[in-house]
Amino acid sequence: MVDPIFDYQFRLILLGDSTVGKSSLLKYFCEGKFSEHLDPTVGVDFYTRLAEVRAGVRVKLQLWDTAGQERFRSITRSYYRNSVGALIVYDITNRDSFLHVSDWLREAGEHMEPRKTVFLLIGHKTDMEKERQVSEDEGAKLAKFYDVTFFETSARTGENIEAVFQAIATKIYTLLEKGEVGVEEGWEGIKFGFGRPMRQSSFQLPTAEQNETGCC
Template identity: 45%
Template sequence: MSTYNYIIKYIIVGDSGVGKSCLLLQFTDKRFYAGRELTIGVEFGTRFISLKDGKQIKLQIWDTAGQESFRSITQSYYRGAAGALLVYDISRRETFEHVSTWLSDVRRHANPNTTIVLVGNKCDLDERRRQVTREEGEKFAKDNDIPLFIETSAKSSENVEEVFSITAEDVYDKIKSGVFSPNETSGIRLGHSQSTIAEETQTSGCC
């Protein structure tokens, strides 16, 4: 059995075709498959990562369908998510314009302390195909109190590792500060390890 300190639940949301499933596949399997069909309902993947201080984390990642017809189904998976990747396609402005709706859904159905990251995917494309500037993504994140924004490419793997890692680091900071407590509601569970923050912060008696 693998040893890890925490299990953290993620969700990936956004319009159909923005590359959510490809981001998950690139992160979990380190490969890109352009011929993926649209997600029906939800897909699931896991991977272990190490944080900067050496803590081992198991990520449980739910990739949700972007079609309107599945929204009532996928929203049930938002509950108990500690991290949410809000994805749009930089070459399709309409997917960026719909980000506010996805953000509202996350904030309505997920934990109020969920770490949300705005992700502009497909940054490998020729700049002539870009319809959403980096500055627009940064402004949307700032205007909507989203602390983290990053552009990625599921095809070239640019920043894919980073987006999942920085989300985990932010969630872990919330665990350390007491914002999150490990339970099903928070989307965080203790893992198979004796070295947990709770144990590390316990103080012994004076004598």
């Protein structure tokens, strides 16, 4: 049985063109397996998993998988505002999906401001090296330009899947420690966990009302 205790919940959103592999990436992270055939996401889909960001500190990652098709964009935009982090995914075998990264970053930034948001860039499907259209160096240079962390991944082999979510969760928690992000009334990006005895910390402790909100 999975221990349900966690300290915080972070809400993350995955963005990118259709068919870049967002759903397969999440399925591997949450279920530990690769699915050859997944139906295209319609609107949004939802996953959760616990992660440890410090010794004894656990967070629940609430992961929203969005459709990349234009006809669903008005739906997915409504999920931007309540997210503290965004993973922008492109397919290394599809150059157009890489060229659209800037559009996804701009759109996400516009809808997630003024709060500080953690972005991470992912070049997916490294198992298809022979069909590569975007070099790892190009991905790294684009990430450097936007000052975001960059990984290349594969849901087929599991390459860097754990590292991606560990990196973004740890970065958000670090900002939380510094007071640059925090729990806000009416915002779903970061929420207090449940079941953990209250303790002294450098963060603002929850009120009784906040502590009763639960995780979702």
